[in-house]
Amino acid sequence: MPEQQPLLTYLLRRGDDNLILGQRLGEWCGHGPQLEEDIALANRALDVIGQARNYLQYAGEVEGKQRTEDDLAFLRPEREFVNCKLVEQHNGDYAHTMVRSFLYDAWHLPLQKALTKSSDEQIAAIAGKAVKEISYHLRASSDWVIRFGDGTEESHERVQHALNSLWTYTGELFVQDEVDHVLVKAGVVPEMAPIKAEFDRTVNEVLTEATLQRPADAYMATGGRQGVHGEHMGVLLAEMQYLQRAYPGAEW
Amino acid sequence: MTTGTTALTEESIYALLENVKDPEVPVISVRELGVLRDVKVEDGKVLVTITPTYTGCPAMDVMREDILAELHKAGITNVEVKQVLAQAWTTDWITEEGKAKLLAYGIAPPEKTADIRALKGGTPVVECPQCGSKDTVMVSLFGSTACKALWKCNACLEPFDQFKCL
Numbered sequence A: 001m002p003e004q005q006p007l008l009t010y011l012l013r014r015g016d017d018n019l020i021l022g023q024r025l026g027e028w029c030g031h032g033p034q035l036e037e038d039i040a041l042a043n044r045a046l047d048v049i050g051q052a053r054n055y056l057q058y059a060g061e062v063e064g065k066q067r068t069e070d071d072l073a074f075l076r077p078e079r080e081f082v083n084c085k086l087v088e089q090h091n092g093d094y095a096h097t098m099v100r101s102f103l104y105d106a107w108h109l110p111l112q113k114a115l116t117k118s119s120d121e122q123i124a125a126i127a128g129k130a131v132k133e134i135s136y137h138l139r140a141s142s143d144w145v146i147r148f149g150d151g152t153e154e155s156h157e158r159v160q161h162a163l164n165s166l167w168t169y170t171g172e173l174f175v176q177d178e179v180d181h182v183l184v185k186a187g188v189v190p191e192m193a194p195i196k197a198e199f200d201r202t203v204n205e206v207l208t209e210a211t212l213q214r215p216a217d218a219y220m221a222t223g224g225r226q227g228v229h230g231e232h233m234g235v236l237l238a239e240m241q242y243l244q245r246a247y248p249g250a251e252w
Numbered sequence B: 001m002t003t004g005t006t007a008l009t010e011e012s013i014y015a016l017l018e019n020v021k022d023p024e025v026p027v028i029s030v031r032e033l034g035v036l037r038d039v040k041v042e043d044g045k046v047l048v049t050i051t052p053t054y055t056g057c058p059a060m061d062v063m064r065e066d067i068l069a070e071l072h073k074a075g076i077t078n079v080e081v082k083q084v085l086a087q088a089w090t091t092d093w094i095t096e097e098g099k100a101k102l103l104a105y106g107i108a109p110p111e112k113t114a115d116i117r118a119l120k121g122g123t124p125v126v127e128c129p130q131c132g133s134k135d136t137v138m139v140s141l142f143g144s145t146a147c148k149a150l151w152k153c154n155a156c157l158e159p160f161d162q163f164k165c166l
Helices: A004-026 A035-063 A069-074 A094-115 A121-149 A153-169 A178-185 A193-209 A231-246 B010-017 B059-073 B096-104 B116-120
Strands: B025-029 B036-042 B045-050 B079-083 B136-140 B148-153 B159-163
Touching: A004 A035, A004 A069, A004 A094, A004 A178, A004 A231, A035 A069, A035 A094, A035 A121, A035 B136, A069 A231, A094 A121, A094 A153, A094 A193, A121 A153, A121 A193, B010 B036, B010 B045, B010 B059, B025 B096, B045 B059, B059 B079
Parallel strands: B045 B079
Antiparallel strands: B036 B045, B136 B148, B148 B159
């Protein structure tokens, strides 16, 4: 089946995006700036880890080597992770975490919306559930970007700084390669142009309300989709995979 | 035909599954929650179909175990619990009696229709499940579990959970 390899890669990309973001959000557990936010971040981590589980489970089926979602999450080396670089960026301060989520959500929502129309029934079903959850995520992350941007001088400066430093990772979200081209042709995945248009609309609307400056598009970091990650990724995986590496097959 | 002590019909299975509650909201059954989608009995085998509320809801694994345990207790062991994602679960599937039980338990039930406004940012008017006041304010979109938001009543000053519209 010629479509199988691209489909597998695509499912790993969707799974890894969510898994790595979930791991980052989970790092806040017990460290949130206030109790409600601590709970909110853990909730959102749970949602995206659930989405990752669905995509990786399906990836395991497509691959046909009896690998479960847990095997894929905990036993792959860094170079086999194909998440975008945006999600692996460190948490930084709360503004940094919120901007990272906001940029991700603003892209993720229209992408998953489009995937509900996928010719692949399983992808359409996973996306159908994800869309409703991400709607809440985008609402929450937008609220915080606006609160920080339109807040104090200090919060404004910090959130603008976060936006400036994370902007370089937004380009990769819209890159399509041969994997996508094959699947676009088969009606499995959407074209990126309408998703970029909705991303731009959301970002412009929220940044305007937040009195923030949209950074100019300059150098865009890529490589995540090919398994080439930044220096934060190894540390993240070391923590995430520790238990299964140290105690193979351990169960809850 | 009977297996163990319980007649193996779809009605009897449904009746048994009334005892399986949401582990996080133990007053509402999996049927009332809309998680139980279908029960089939074919050639002595029971096929139970469930659908998750939230993708990452950890209660789903517990519900699956509880369904198996409940049926095993009744001597029914030839059981498969299948999980489906489509159609995606919506709070509209919580039955009216389920919503009444949520309210009595102190959780504000979701709005009547899973309308796009609540998802898109329009904040709904939510009545306090303790005192009935409409003078309430949302504290956080995310509450004690994935399916709930955290609210506070300005009249009786009690915090409360609201089942989020999905």
